[in-house]
Amino acid sequence: MATAVSKRLHGKTILITGASSGIGRSTAFEFARNSPKELKLILTARRIDCLCEIAAEIIKEIGAGVKVLPVQLDVSNPDDVRTLVGRLPAEFKEVDVLVNNAGLVRGVAKAPEILEEDINVMFATNVNGLINMTQAILPGMLKRNNGAGAGDIINIGSIAGREPYVGGGIYCATKAAVRSFTKSMRKELISTRIRIICIDPGQVETDFSVVRFYGDKEKANAVYTQVPPNHLEKAHILALTAL
Numbered sequence: 001m002a003t004a005v006s007k008r009l010h011g012k013t014i015l016i017t018g019a020s021s022g023i024g025r026s027t028a029f030e031f032a033r034n035s036p037k038e039l040k041l042i043l044t045a046r047r048i049d050c051l052c053e054i055a056a057e058i059i060k061e062i063g064a065g066v067k068v069l070p071v072q073l074d075v076s077n078p079d080d081v082r083t084l085v086g087r088l089p090a091e092f093k094e095v096d097v098l099v100n101n102a103g104l105v106r107g108v109a110k111a112p113e114i115l116e117e118d119i120n121v122m123f124a125t126n127v128n129g130l131i132n133m134t135q136a137i138l139p140g141m142l143k144r145n146n147g148a149g150a151g152d153i154i155n156i157g158s159i160a161g162r163e164p165y166v167g168g169g170i171y172c173a174t175k176a177a178v179r180s181f182t183k184s185m186r187k188e189l190i191s192t193r194i195r196i197i198c199i200d201p202g203q204v205e206t207d208f209s210v211v212r213f214y215g216d217k218e219k220a221n222a223v224y225t226q227v228p229p230n231h232l233e234k235a236h237i238l239a240l241t242a243l
């Protein structure tokens with residue numbers, strides 16, 4: 001039986017950033033499972049090989065009703081983002097749902113020991129990348145419905161954006177910025193039919209901590225021994241129920 005969500009998703013084009021792993025990957029599967037008959041998914045990240053594998057897995061599980069387009073994209077590179085829509089094939093150009101999920105944390109250093117490179121990469125990805133992606137996709141959404149607009153933008157923030165913690169000063173600040181940007185945009189878009197929300201997951205076990213500890217899996221695993229993380233299922237279901 002078709003659910004309310006699957007009816008709303010039918011025929012839509014969804015673009016997910018950071019779809020090569022974790023919450024983004026899982027969200028892609030969940031969209032596909034909820035609209036198996038007609039859906040277009042644009043999966044983006046830097047690791048194109050992972051995206052191609054995920055595309056094949058989705059098609060194998062769901063079938064040909066879901067069309068999946070893997071696209072290599074570094075959201076921290078403004079040129080890459082600016083040229084994205086122009087590079088999409090015609091049938092994928094009209095994005096109905098943008099999931100701004102790409103993001104990362106680097107290190108656990110406290111000021112004044114935080115590496116300049118880590119500060120720059122976190123802001124360039126989590127903040128500038130998310131804003132640039134939004135500005136790249138929004139014009140297409142605003143044109144629909146004779147100017148009334150149509151579309152959904154789902155920003156993945158974090159509970160860390162609401163409750164900062166020691167050793168996460170930069171990451172927490174980037175997620176607070178995501179929350180604040182989302183709130184401003186919601187006010188700016190109030191008279192349109194474009195909805196924008198920020199989802200703030202708690203701790204989810206993904207590659208997030210592996211990236212935080214620069215690839216050290218032992219340190220990453222230790223994060224989850226004290227506090228059991230949320231399951232991925234909970235995180236991606238949040239993204240869907242937002243629609």
Ligand SMILES: NC(=O)c1ccc[n+]([C@@H]2O[C@H](COP(=O)([O-])OP(=O)(O)OC[C@H]3O[C@@H](n4cnc5c(N)ncnc54)[C@H](OP(=O)(O)O)[C@@H]3O)[C@@H](O)[C@H]2O)c1
Nearest residue numbers: 018020021022023045046047074075103203204206207208
């Ligand atoms: N896990 C948690 O506990 C947690 C909690 C709250 C919020 N979040 C947020 O959830 C989002 C997803 O994280 P995750 O937990 O799923 O971690 P993850 O498994 O490490 O996934 C991160 C994704 O972001 C992509 N990414 C990173 N830098 C990128 C860039 N410059 N350009 C394009 N894509 C980039 C990665 O792809 P490539 O490496 O292939 O580019 C990957 O697909 C992030 O925004 C994170 O802040 C996570």
